Amino acid sequence: MTTATAIEGFRYYPGFLDAARQRALTESVMAVLTQAPAYHATMPKSGVAMSVAMSNAGRFGWYSDKEGGYRYIERHPFTGQPWPAIPDEILSIWDAVANYGVAPECCLINHYRAGAKMGLHQDRDEQDFDAPVVSISLGDTAVFRLGGLNRKDPTRAMKLQSGDVCVLGGASRLAFHGIDRVLSGSSRLIPGGGRINLTLRRVTRP
Ligand code: MD3
Numbered sequence: 001m002t003t004a005t006a007i008e009g010f011r012y013y014p015g016f017l018d019a020a021r022q023r024a025l026t027e028s029v030m031a032v033l034t035q036a037p038a039y040h041a042t043m044p045k046s047g048v049a050m051s052v053a054m055s056n057a058g059r060f061g062w063y064s065d066k067e068g069g070y071r072y073i074e075r076h077p078f079t080g081q082p083w084p085a086i087p088d089e090i091l092s093i094w095d096a097v098a099n100y101g102v103a104p105e106c107c108l109i110n111h112y113r114a115g116a117k118m119g120l121h122q123d124r125d126e127q128d129f130d131a132p133v134v135s136i137s138l139g140d141t142a143v144f145r146l147g148g149l150n151r152k153d154p155t156r157a158m159k160l161q162s163g164d165v166c167v168l169g170g171a172s173r174l175a176f177h178g179i180d181r182v183l184s185g186s187s188r189l190i191p192g193g194g195r196i197n198l199t200l201r202r203v204t205r206p
């Protein structure tokens with residue numbers, strides 16, 4: 001088998017969260033976004049804004065702008081406040097699936113409104129690649145693309161639905177991946193529509 005389906009360390013839990021847990025989680029995320037409003041990060045050098053709106057909870061938040069590039073910062077770039085704490089019900093998902101002894105330091109909140117997508121990339125701004133990344137999908141269904149360790153490796157597309165959880169550990173931690181598109185209107189979970197993806201990460205080495 002040469003396709004990315006075989007990549008070691010990728011685990012997929014469809015329907016991990018029932019409808020009630022999805023609603024509770026959405027409320028917690030909305031409370032974080034009230035404290036730490038979502039923004040559009042811009043790409044290093046080009047300064048082009050990403051289509052996905054982002055915010056964070058936890059000690060570190062992922063951010064990018066034209067001058068500073070991709071990085072983790074300890075305060076909201078516009079309010080100057082520390083990021084809100086990661087809500088307990090989100091930490092409990094990490095505890096259930098990550099199989100990693102210490103808590104995540106970042107919960108990146110990606111908000112996809114109509115037309116938003118994310119190009120194929122690797123997540124390598126963290127110091128700790130031994131820790132997995134845990135992904136939680138809420139709201140509209142997304143077409144997720146997972147490749148291999150080289151940009152040109154074969155990829156496979158799969159749908160991520162509201163309540164699905166993925167764990168990207170082992171070799172898959174450095175796999176290329178992206179979101180091709182979001183199926184607008186496929187869920188009514190998120191106020192105003194769209195999709196929210198939460199990624200839980202370690203940033204520093206324990
Ligand atoms: C595979 N987010 O925030 S989640 C990202 O749905 C990101 O918003 C996408 O890629 C989203 O960086 C995909 C699934 C995911 C997350 C992290 C990964 C897949 C991954 C890290 C390594 C390999």
Ligand code: FE
Pocket residue numbers: 121122123177
């Ligand atoms: Fe990513």
